[in-house]
Amino acid sequence: MKKMLPFTRPAIDEETIQGVVEVLRSGWLASGPKVAEFEAALSRYLGGRPIRTQTSATASLEMALLAAGIGAGHEVITPAMSFVATANVITRTGARPVFVDVGLDSRNIDLDQVEAAITERTRALMPVHFSGLPVDMDRLYDIARRHELRVVEDAAHAIGSSWKGRRIGSFGDLVCFSFHPNKNMTTIEGGAVSGGSADEVKALELHRWHGQLKSPSGVDTLFAGGKANLSDVAARVGIGQLARLEEFNARRRELVARYYELWSDNPPVRLPERGDEGHSWHIFAPLLPLSKMTMTRAQFIEAMAQRGIGVGIHYPAIHLFTAYRQLGYREGQFPNAEQIGRETITLPLFPAMELSDVDRVVEAVNEVIAGARN
Numbered sequence: 001m002k003k004m005l006p007f008t009r010p011a012i013d014e015e016t017i018q019g020v021v022e023v024l025r026s027g028w029l030a031s032g033p034k035v036a037e038f039e040a041a042l043s044r045y046l047g048g049r050p051i052r053t054q055t056s057a058t059a060s061l062e063m064a065l066l067a068a069g070i071g072a073g074h075e076v077i078t079p080a081m082s083f084v085a086t087a088n089v090i091t092r093t094g095a096r097p098v099f100v101d102v103g104l105d106s107r108n109i110d111l112d113q114v115e116a117a118i119t120e121r122t123r124a125l126m127p128v129h130f131s132g133l134p135v136d137m138d139r140l141y142d143i144a145r146r147h148e149l150r151v152v153e154d155a156a157h158a159i160g161s162s163w164k165g166r167r168i169g170s171f172g173d174l175v176c177f178s179f180h181p182n183k184n185m186t187t188i189e190g191g192a193v194s195g196g197s198a199d200e201v202k203a204l205e206l207h208r209w210h211g212q213l214k215s216p217s218g219v220d221t222l223f224a225g226g227k228a229n230l231s232d233v234a235a236r237v238g239i240g241q242l243a244r245l246e247e248f249n250a251r252r253r254e255l256v257a258r259y260y261e262l263w264s265d266n267p268p269v270r271l272p273e274r275g276d277e278g279h280s281w282h283i284f285a286p287l288l289p290l291s292k293m294t295m296t297r298a299q300f301i302e303a304m305a306q307r308g309i310g311v312g313i314h315y316p317a318i319h320l321f322t323a324y325r326q327l328g329y330r331e332g333q334f335p336n337a338e339q340i341g342r343e344t345i346t347l348p349l350f351p352a353m354e355l356s357d358v359d360r361v362v363e364a365v366n367e368v369i370a371g372a373r374n
């Protein structure tokens with residue numbers, strides 16, 4: 001069998017590894033000069049905006065909501081299909097996640113349904129730039145302005161994406177990135193919030209470090225804050241990754257172009273919306289034609305694994321999980337999210353892949369589906 005091709009793999013260069021070794025030898029491991037350097041580099045990359053890093057995007061999103069004053073009695077509108085963290089962070093603040101459906105091909109929140117879901121309790125919108133395809137930012141912020149809502153963008157997939165030539169995170173209210181190893185750049189684990197008012201940025205600092213304020217007269221704890229400060233070791237990985245992000249994302253776009261080229265004519269899978277050069281292609285996730293197949297998705301994934309190819313699932317519909325059924329959500333409410341949840345497959349896409357790896361994946365998908373037509 002050929003060597004296993006995973007659906008994703010981080011690319012850490014030797015220079016970064018050496019940089020980490022230096023941090024480990026420096027005697028300063030937790031938040032220090034490397035975190036400051038990483039935040040400054042991210043800020044430069046995002047047009048000079050305030051940047052506060054955290055230990056995960058989950059922490060970034062939760063703290064951004066808290067900083068924006070979201071809590072019990074409030075509603076936050078969010079897509080029914082995303083990684084579950086998107087909804088969990090809303091729930092954890094005490095607010096209620098109000099789901100709306102996503103586009104079947106864009107996978108992004110349906111903005112027509114967003115307007116219809118706004119009530120007097122709605123305080124914020126939490127869209128996801130799914131797979132790195134930006135949400136329509138003009139319409140999104142127009143809705144937010146007209147209804148006086150704060151926007152907390154889940155940009156976990158979208159570092160390096162841009163909308164009409166402007167980078168995601170270089171504008172907008174509170175924009176949260178993930179640096180998990182599966183994302184377009186990594187700090188091992190990590191996240192960041194870009195933007196926010198001066199008060200929100202101060203609140204983010206308090207939430208990520210015990211609610212504690214240090215001044216010449218001593219320390220005070222203003223509220224029971226959390227603990228989510230990034231380490232210098234992680235930040236040093238991020239500095240090396242950010243320097244190569246544009247190169248990584250250009251490579252992702254090349255590989256995706258090969259998928260579209262090979263599947264330009266009558267593809268056996270339903271391809272996602274292609275977007276433009278502002279798409280950073282965190283994942284490439286077509287839909288399986290399950291209703292025309294004699295095979296389940298699990299069997300498809302197993303058949304691909306036998307051919308040495310890793311396939312992921314991103315993601316099941318959130319409202320069908322136990323925790324969200326308990327809030328009253330049920331099957332049939334968000335048909336696109338449910339269909340994506342059933343049919344989505346994440347095919348290999350990472351910067352170190354060769355174009356010939358794409359050829360190999362396409363050939364295997366074609367073969368497995370052709371052998372399973374009913």
Ligand SMILES: *Cc1c(COP(=O)(O)O)cnc(C)c1O
Nearest residue numbers: 056057058083085156178179180
């Ligand atoms: C990965 C991801 C998160 C959470 O990121 P972590 O850094 O792992 O906490 C949140 N939202 C979406 C859409 C994600 O894909």
